[in-house]
Amino acid sequence: MNRRHRPRLASVLRTTGALALVLALWLTALPGGATAAPAEAPLAQTEEGVWYTVVRGDTLGQIAVRHGVTTGAILAANSISNPNVIRVGQRLWIPGAAASTPTPTPSPTEPGDGVWYTVVRGDTLGQIAARHGTTTTAIMRANNISNPNLIRVGQRLWIGGAAPTATPEPPSPNPSATPQPTDTPTDGVWYTVRSGDSLGRIAQSHGTTVSAIVQANSLSNPNVIRVGQRLWIPGASGGPSPAPTSQPPPSGPPAGGTGFSYGFQIQPWYGADVNQALDATVGAGFSWLKIQVPWKQIEGSGKGAQDWGDMDRVVDAINGRGIRLLVSVCKAPDWARPGHTNRSYEGPPANEQDLADFLSALAARYKGRVHAIEVWNEQNLGHEWGGEQIDAGRYVRMLCAAYGAIKAQDPNMTVVAGGLTPTGVSDGVTAIDDVTYLRSMYAAGCKSCMDALGAHPSGYNNPPSARMGYSDPAEPDFKAHPSFFFQETMLRYREVMVANGDGGRRIWPTEFGWASSGSPSPGYEYARNVTEQEQATYLVEALRMMRQWGYVGPAFVWNLNFNVSNPGTEMAQFGVMHRPAYDALRNIPK
Incomplete structure (x- = not known):
């Protein structure tokens, strides 16, 4: 394979000092006379882009996809060293995004014209939308959902514009970052994360796969688990199981001809x-x-x-x-x-x-x-x-x-x-x-x-x-x-x-x-x-x-x-x- 020309691209980006060249290719030139920003604000703001305020449930990847930019561009523009650590209320500069890029509406704290709906087993966003006479897109925007295929049993969704057929009650003000499974007996065990654990090590010790654990626990990032976190390990013997998500786990390995x-x-x-x-x-x-x-x-x-x-x-x-x-x-x-x-x-x-x-x-x-x-x-x-x-x-x-x-x-x-x-x-x-x-x-x-x-x-x-x-x-x-x-x-x-x-x-x-x-x-x-x-x-x-x-x-x-x-x-x-x-x-x- 001819790789001669690849290092020429690499050399442009090679050093930390060359970061300005990276941004010049991604974005536009920095505005003149920019002053130092507060600690939570970006250190470099381009002339072209928008400010975005992090809301509950956001990840950098979701924010990047929503605005049509890369995670790396947001990291560089905001001097973020760890892409897995952002906080609710943090303001991020999204370089290169159009000013008209819609900012997702956070879940409402009070019912207005609409109803609250609690996801039950077998639901999909499309079915919920059809049942309430609205669209999947409207529900996604109202609830800050980035992936329409990822909803979970027990999740509460605001259905804007629907007739009140459910109790209009706001969600709990302090939901857990990790979905809390219910105690329904089935084939599997509970496992509590310990220091030094990784999902790969946990999967190997229980004779299962990382993807099975990710699916069973609705994990968005397989590299982020914490000491003390309880995980449901499907397929292992004994113990209670979480309620299934509304998107069932795949019946077989991912497509692609063969496994690893x-x-x-x-x-x-x-x-x-x-x-x-x-x-x-x-x-x-x-x-x-x-x-x-x-x-x-x-x-x-x-x-x-x-x-x-x-x-x-x-x-x-x-x-x-x-x-x-x-x-x-x-x-x-x-x-x-x-x-x-x-x-x-x-x-x-x-x-x-x-x-x-x-x-x-x-x-x-x-x-x-x-x-x-x-x-x-x-x-x-x-x-x-x-x-x-x-x-x-x-x-x-x-x-x-x-x-x-x-x-x-x-x-x-x-x-x-x-x-x-x-x-x-x-x-x-x-x-x-x-x-x-x-x-x-x-x-x-x-x-x-x-x-x-x-x-x-x-x-x-x-x-x-x-x-x-x-x-x-x-x-x-x-x-x-x-x-x-x-x-x-x-x-x-x-x-x-x-x-x-x-x-x-x-x-x-x-x-x-x-x-x-x-x-x-x-x-x-x-x-x-x-x-x-x-x-x-x-x-x-x-x-x-x-x-x-x-x-x-x-x-x-x-x-x-x-x-x-x-x-x-x-x-x-x-x-x-x-x-x-x-x-x-x-x-x-x-």
Whole structure:
């Protein structure tokens, strides 16, 4: 995978001192002569934006989605170090939001024209709205609800404009931040959180999943639990159960073709020793491999003129070892590209049907042997989009054409939306911020054209558990933007998916890793801050976290063998073969 241009984006954001450049790309220039703000007010206010006052039930993610901006933008504009700590009444500057952005109305404290309604088992907002002659949107606004799919039994909702059929009584002035389950016997146990606990550890000790605990307790953030908190652990023996939420837990694992698995990306081309890579994969106990397949490499001379020789050899070798295979298809041949494209960059086709036809042929040829196809690569970057105007809508049209073509040949083949690259640069030509791009993908209809969402979370010189606000005086660079943090990227994508009613779909990290080098390639200076032992530790910890989250599919370490097949390149810095990282990955309990 060509990653040469990514560090140029990173270098713009690298230091804390470069934060002004980040804001310049996100927002507008700071107004002149700004004076220091009170402690709770933002330290930097742009000319374009709105003030927002936090109300009960708000999270930064909900506020960001509501105003069409990113969580990171709000964090930066308000100098917030911990995105999980905001308080009712706090005033936040929302940069870049239109002044007309509606501020949600807090739940009323006195009944007016309407009624209070208490949610019962089986309710949905749509049913409640229809029953009272109003709309789902009206109920959401009146009750400050950001996700229409998340209401709970016993929750009290204000139904504005409805005839009084219920006692108009305001909610308790001091509701618990955590929904209080009732004591109804069923299959499960109560557990009280202790010091050092995490949801992952609790789930593992009780033989369940993080997602099951999150669902059963209506938790909005799986990373925030407190000592003394009582959690219902579904599926364990004995004990009382909480009343079910109005949105029942899923009957099976999230969509996305398969559950969590371990994978490597390998270099199979240009004389690479494929058998050596396969020996290492089997030796590590990994069950998936990813290879990138340049479309132009197979159909370069003209439409329909396909040379499958090299790919046949690689697919046969991988299948012979019983390894499952993801192919990432990108890089359109010249004959398929637009006339105005920049051919010094890789790019997409002018007509998405040309890609669909190629993928139809690929799916038919390798049915049952290629198990998943990732449609394109880092399409939010200009150098992967032909230097043309970056366009999520155009990508989704391409994705949907590909999806139909692949499924027509092999309904069991998993279609993965191309992994985006984390970046805060968002000028529309060099790059578009990955979270902004992902929101645009959903707005364009990607939900019906993928089985799983690809992701390329980067860690730079930061541990996988670190989030925005993390600092290290010994390594101050690469801390000023959420894209520098592995966990931040994964959680922000999950937030967008849930906000779009897509929380049941899995994320496939089709590329993740940490570079380590004593003499890093230009633009990869952070690799000097990551020792080979730290690379090993970070990879193992990242895999442990993803396995516990419960919504991650196969995760592909970038990369296994580029340090052997492509020595001296920037890609080699990420390689794990013949390094401590390989031994550490081999020793993970599978």
